[in-house]
Amino acid sequence: MDGSSVDSKEESSEDSKLDFSEDEETLIIRMFNLVGERWSLIAGRIPGRTAEEIQKYWASRFSYNNPMPNLS
Numbered sequence: 001m002d003g004s005s006v007d008s009k010e011e012s013s014e015d016s017k018l019d020f021s022e023d024e025e026t027l028i029i030r031m032f033n034l035v036g037e038r039w040s041l042i043a044g045r046i047p048g049r050t051a052e053e054i055q056k057y058w059a060s061r062f063s064y065n066n067p068m069p070n071l072s
Helices: 004-017 022-035 039-043 051-061
Strands: none
Touching (some): 022 051, 039 051
């Protein structure tokens, strides 16, 4: 074994943590509109999520190439 399978397991585990429910995504968007990039404050509203997970999710989901959806 060369250790690459361990790395891929860790990566897939990390990627699955970035799967947020529709309710979580809606809450993140609404909180972001209220408080901006205060990830720890947003994470405090979502049980089991860390500020780092939310920030990574936001960066991967809502980059400049992928603008934030309009919830109105």
